[in-house]
Amino acid sequence: MSDWGINVIFQGQNFLRLLEGLGVSMRIAVVSVLISSVCGIFLGLLMTSRYVAVRSLCRSYLEAVRIVPLLVWLFVFYFELTKVLHLQLPAEFVADIVFSIWGTAEMGDLVRGAVTSLPAHQRESGLAVGLTRWQVYRYVILPQAVRRLLPSAINLVTRMIKTTSLVVLIGVVEVLKIGQQIIEVSILKVPTASFWVYAIIFFLYFIICWPISLWAKHLEKRWQ
Amino acid sequence: GSDAQTDKVKTSASSSASAIEQIKQRGKLRVAVFSDKPPFGYVDQNGKNQGYDVYFAHRLAKDLLGDENAVEFVLTEAAARIEVLEADKVDITLANFTVTPERKEKVDFAAPYMKVALGVVSPTGEPVTDVSQLKGKKLIVNKGTTAETYFAKNYPDIELLKYDQNTEAFQALKDGRGAALAHDNTLVFAWARENPGFTVGITKLGDLDTIAPAVKKGNTELLNWVNDEVTKLGAENFFHKDFETTLLPAYGDSVKPDDVVVEGGKL
Amino acid sequence: MDQSFIAASIPLYIKAAGLTLNLAFWGVLLSLFVGAVCAVIGYFRIPVLCRIMQVYIELSRNTPLLIQLFFLYYGFAKIGIKFEAYTCAIGGLAFLGGSYMAEALRAGIESVGKIQIESGLSIGLTRWQLMRYIVLPQALAVAVPAIAANVIFLLKETSVVSAIALADLMFVAKDLIGMYYRTSEALLLLVGAYLILLLPLSLFFRYLERRLRNVGLGN
Amino acid sequence: MKETEKILLEVHKLKKNYGNKEILHGIDFSVHRGEVVVLLGPSGCGKSTFLRCLNGLEEIQSGSILLDGSIISDGKAEWYAIRQKIGMVFQSYDLFPHMTVIENILLGPLKAQKRKKNEVEKQAAELLERVGLLDRKDDYPAQLSGGQKQRVAIVRALCMNPEIMLFDEVTASLDPEMVREVLDVMKELAQQGMTMLIVTHEMNFARSVADRIVFIDEGCIVEESEPEQFFTAPQTERAQRFLDIFSYEN
Amino acid sequence: MKETEKILLEVHKLKKNYGNKEILHGIDFSVHRGEVVVLLGPSGCGKSTFLRCLNGLEEIQSGSILLDGSIISDGKAEWYAIRQKIGMVFQSYDLFPHMTVIENILLGPLKAQKRKKNEVEKQAAELLERVGLLDRKDDYPAQLSGGQKQRVAIVRALCMNPEIMLFDEVTASLDPEMVREVLDVMKELAQQGMTMLIVTHEMNFARSVADRIVFIDEGCIVEESEPEQFFTAPQTERAQRFLDIFSYEN
Ligand SMILES: Nc1ncnc2c1ncn2[C@@H]1O[C@H](COP(=O)(O)OP(=O)(O)OP(=O)(O)O)[C@@H](O)[C@H]1O
Numbered sequence A: 001m002s003d004w005g006i007n008v009i010f011q012g013q014n015f016l017r018l019l020e021g022l023g024v025s026m027r028i029a030v031v032s033v034l035i036s037s038v039c040g041i042f043l044g045l046l047m048t049s050r051y052v053a054v055r056s057l058c059r060s061y062l063e064a065v066r067i068v069p070l071l072v073w074l075f076v077f078y079f080e081l082t083k084v085l086h087l088q089l090p091a092e093f094v095a096d097i098v099f100s101i102w103g104t105a106e107m108g109d110l111v112r113g114a115v116t117s118l119p120a121h122q123r124e125s126g127l128a129v130g131l132t133r134w135q136v137y138r139y140v141i142l143p144q145a146v147r148r149l150l151p152s153a154i155n156l157v158t159r160m161i162k163t164t165s166l167v168v169l170i171g172v173v174e175v176l177k178i179g180q181q182i183i184e185v186s187i188l189k190v191p192t193a194s195f196w197v198y199a200i201i202f203f204l205y206f207i208i209c210w211p212i213s214l215w216a217k218h219l220e221k222r223w224q
Numbered sequence B: 001g002s003d004a005q006t007d008k009v010k011t012s013a014s015s016s017a018s019a020i021e022q023i024k025q026r027g028k029l030r031v032a033v034f035s036d037k038p039p040f041g042y043v044d045q046n047g048k049n050q051g052y053d054v055y056f057a058h059r060l061a062k063d064l065l066g067d068e069n070a071v072e073f074v075l076t077e078a079a080a081r082i083e084v085l086e087a088d089k090v091d092i093t094l095a096n097f098t099v100t101p102e103r104k105e106k107v108d109f110a111a112p113y114m115k116v117a118l119g120v121v122s123p124t125g126e127p128v129t130d131v132s133q134l135k136g137k138k139l140i141v142n143k144g145t146t147a148e149t150y151f152a153k154n155y156p157d158i159e160l161l162k163y164d165q166n167t168e169a170f171q172a173l174k175d176g177r178g179a180a181l182a183h184d185n186t187l188v189f190a191w192a193r194e195n196p197g198f199t200v201g202i203t204k205l206g207d208l209d210t211i212a213p214a215v216k217k218g219n220t221e222l223l224n225w226v227n228d229e230v231t232k233l234g235a236e237n238f239f240h241k242d243f244e245t246t247l248l249p250a251y252g253d254s255v256k257p258d259d260v261v262v263e264g265g266k267l
Numbered sequence C: 001m002d003q004s005f006i007a008a009s010i011p012l013y014i015k016a017a018g019l020t021l022n023l024a025f026w027g028v029l030l031s032l033f034v035g036a037v038c039a040v041i042g043y044f045r046i047p048v049l050c051r052i053m054q055v056y057i058e059l060s061r062n063t064p065l066l067i068q069l070f071f072l073y074y075g076f077a078k079i080g081i082k083f084e085a086y087t088c089a090i091g092g093l094a095f096l097g098g099s100y101m102a103e104a105l106r107a108g109i110e111s112v113g114k115i116q117i118e119s120g121l122s123i124g125l126t127r128w129q130l131m132r133y134i135v136l137p138q139a140l141a142v143a144v145p146a147i148a149a150n151v152i153f154l155l156k157e158t159s160v161v162s163a164i165a166l167a168d169l170m171f172v173a174k175d176l177i178g179m180y181y182r183t184s185e186a187l188l189l190l191v192g193a194y195l196i197l198l199l200p201l202s203l204f205f206r207y208l209e210r211r212l213r214n215v216g217l218g219n
Numbered sequence D, E: 001m002k003e004t005e006k007i008l009l010e011v012h013k014l015k016k017n018y019g020n021k022e023i024l025h026g027i028d029f030s031v032h033r034g035e036v037v038v039l040l041g042p043s044g045c046g047k048s049t050f051l052r053c054l055n056g057l058e059e060i061q062s063g064s065i066l067l068d069g070s071i072i073s074d075g076k077a078e079w080y081a082i083r084q085k086i087g088m089v090f091q092s093y094d095l096f097p098h099m100t101v102i103e104n105i106l107l108g109p110l111k112a113q114k115r116k117k118n119e120v121e122k123q124a125a126e127l128l129e130r131v132g133l134l135d136r137k138d139d140y141p142a143q144l145s146g147g148q149k150q151r152v153a154i155v156r157a158l159c160m161n162p163e164i165m166l167f168d169e170v171t172a173s174l175d176p177e178m179v180r181e182v183l184d185v186m187k188e189l190a191q192q193g194m195t196m197l198i199v200t201h202e203m204n205f206a207r208s209v210a211d212r213i214v215f216i217d218e219g220c221i222v223e224e225s226e227p228e229q230f231f232t233a234p235q236t237e238r239a240q241r242f243l244d245i246f247s248y249e250n
């Protein structure tokens, strides 16, 4: 029986389809990680603003994104937005948006943490050599903050990759769904298919996320 | 699979424009189908949509647009079947969509093209032959299926174990996590035949439920067209052909066509 | 919005929130335990265990909880060990959360200055007493923000357990949508439930973090 | 010896609060071009706060600060431009840890002053040479000892060609030998006519380098005098008590 | 005056490496009961390393250490037990930040020595009283100034009733006023006959408190003498050079 199971993966285009699904996951993850990194840095800096209003606004955004499940965000952006504004957005685009919104919030919080953990005299030394506030951020604060937040940021990236499987709700088919399609097709003939398919997916995720974690560790060590 | 959603950002045309005109202009009929519910709607090993619903969808496209491939499949989940219509993501939902009063409030169902009854499968050693035997035991069902709705409404005191995927539900039955499993009797029969040690103790349960195409609420033009279509197809016994092509290979002779197929929208 | 539907569904959500909280509570507790064990193993560099721990951490962090649960639930049943869904859910959360907590605690432990350890030694504490009275309390304090983030993460991650038939909040919402298609109502209730669970928690952790910073632990 | 005719920096009635607490109670003070002034005073009396006000790192509540005759404290002047004329070195080694020594030094001249790279590099090399650290120019701060870091910090400030240098206890966290290295650099600067405002606890150094000693206590200037006079016969009882701390005979 | 007959701590041919680098090159050294020895030497010469070896914080490569006549460096003795007889105070404020002052003090006696709570509390109160901090006993370290922290650290070590106290530059990171507070406490201890080994850069203090000065350079004891002799007429040229750093005349 079990040697049947693994065959399922090599029937037809199945293995390729799984890889394609992984490609979809990765595409969403990469796009949203890039957007989140850029926007997250700005959000993080805003969160260290001296104006209470700005800070609490950012904070509310963060809390809102954290509390409302991604599933709901997907529904809202894909279905509700269309119903209310008649805006037809492609599903994968919506996935990118939602994951970016989430990633930006989380990344912003990490950036805030990293920036506030820098000693105050770094900022002051920057000012003391005549840099403008923006230049201080650009040359002094951010380069150091980025080094500090790297481990947790990578953590977030792997989490985002793993969470992409939610997008199936708005019809974007990624690796996990393709796995389930393969499994369900074999429901009567190859009941053990699920183990093999899930094992492959487990492995695929691992093979993507692990090197990223390793790379982060490497950088962390190098920047000590 | 996901290339179904290649349309660019655009606002949907004003609702006054004829719905069928819109489809014709687009040149594609958009249909919501399942991707993991063989043999009704699934994706085969080559990535192509297949199944009873899909076969029907191709025919609709052919009759509306003159090309059976002028159809765009939007893969959907049980929980999103109505949303895709309401948000104008598709024109028709053909996703094993059982007609219920609650759903009727949200979408317009056309004439049915299939019927199901529930079956309950259980281990041969401890067969469940009557619903009353399930009191105080766990019954396995699938989320979003007729079985779930039926038991939730009629037997609220039976504890339901609800799974997302059919395979998982059957696996759970095998692992003994519930006393029995309730699902469409067609699937249950077919599964029991492949898995010795299990029998379908209850072969028909409750009212016969019908499965019908659904369109967005108020889209009477398309609704009427689909109704006409179903009637027309009845004349040529289309759904029997559909059955032979898609269901027979999966179910074999465990299911008789007339237990499933509805021709011309008439039970 | 259908208010009678909302009213009728609230008890379901309350029950589900109870399960979510219950799972999260035990999941977090076990994660902390697993994390602490890993952190201690790493701290004392216990030879073989150290390796095993590294493999565990990499596996658990780099794979999705859903599949971890799948193997716990169906995989172990295959080889004759049948865990209840509830047990699996907590086990899965602990398996995933353990590695996150381990990292948080490791960072906390590393932040405890060498001088603290040496002062502890020089008043005659044994290595175990040192861990117990000096290192762990300070490490915990430093790790609070990271642990807090993990707790909230785990609480939200419980939604994955709906895949193994546990009726948590996400399960109930999806289920109601699938049965009755009151999507807006079901999702609204879901957001409301998460708000009630998460907001106080989040505010509490913020307060805790600020307090700890003010006390100025770790000089 | 030194040209002390022209007033470079002037402070009038400067008041500074933290919250409700007034830290500086209306300071009147001035430094002439080329003058070396040492600020002394017990811990917490407001010396650092005063220097930070001069550099615009703290907002002031009232009073005015004039550099070279023009008001810089009215909120209209751009501090980042003014700071290019005021060099400052802090107690905590404040080099940017992610940049090499030379990058640290070049940052201000290139980015803030937008000067030409060759020219600044030449000047940086000369200055590094003078403090004996030219060979360390590509090292990172973490590879330097505390004394070396402080010397680089001084070079970094000098390379902006400031009109005045502010030093805030730059040797306070150094080992004795390193203290000496750094003080020697400062002493040389003083001899070359740099205008300097120095906060220090090194009494011997203060005595030997200062043109004038300003003694602050509890946010007020209590005594101002020539170093010889201050150390041998302070006029106030407070200054006497302060000096006693530093002579350990028991 | 002091009973200096009995040798309390003895070190024979102590060698210590870090990696391949030998830091201490065979130190021979002893302290008599009740004696106050001050270790002087340039930064990096190995003073801290030496103290840390005596307390078992560093493994030694060869040689032996004897406390009260019995060998403690042979790997058989339990260091945690021995450390109860050797009090040590470090440069960096090393109080446990998550415990109040009194909890810091009680930890060792209660957990390591398993003494009775009332008795230890009484002793702690007496000692805190002596250093003037009894009213701060429920404060957290973060609420104390540096000088207060170091006085608590001394009390914490004393409360273990050690036979000898090791001090490693305990005033190096303090403000001048606080330096005085702490040195006064140490001085009082010395007068009460505590055996002490002190590393410091406060030359005036060293001169006034030491029974004997030991000058170390590059991991060797270079000179040992009475304080008067050492400060007025050091026998070696190295010691002379060292002393020069501290007199800033230029
Ligand atoms: N950011 C701040 N908020 C509130 N009070 C402050 C702040 N910075 C300094 N103070 C207070 O202002 C007073 C003066 O501090 P300042 O640092 O200027 O003293 P100082 O003379 O430089 O002392 P030291 O010799 O210890 O450096 C002190 O009482 C201090 O507690």
Ligand SMILES: Nc1ncnc2c1ncn2[C@@H]1O[C@H](COP(=O)(O)OP(=O)(O)OP(=O)(O)O)[C@@H](O)[C@H]1O
Binding pocket: D175, E018, E019, E023, E041, E042, E043, E044, E045, E046, E047, E048, E049, E050
């Ligand atoms: N952990 C270590 N690893 C390698 N080398 C070390 C280590 N600790 C100290 N050293 C080296 O050992 C030598 C002696 O250091 P030690 O700290 O004992 O000097 P010290 O006399 O106490 O100096 P200071 O007055 O600066 O405290 C120095 O050259 C130092 O670089």
Ligand SMILES: [Mg+2]
Binding pocket: D047, D048, D049, D168, D169
């Ligand atoms: Mg200061």
Ligand SMILES: [Mg+2]
Binding pocket: E047, E048, E049, E168, E169
């Ligand atoms: Mg030392």
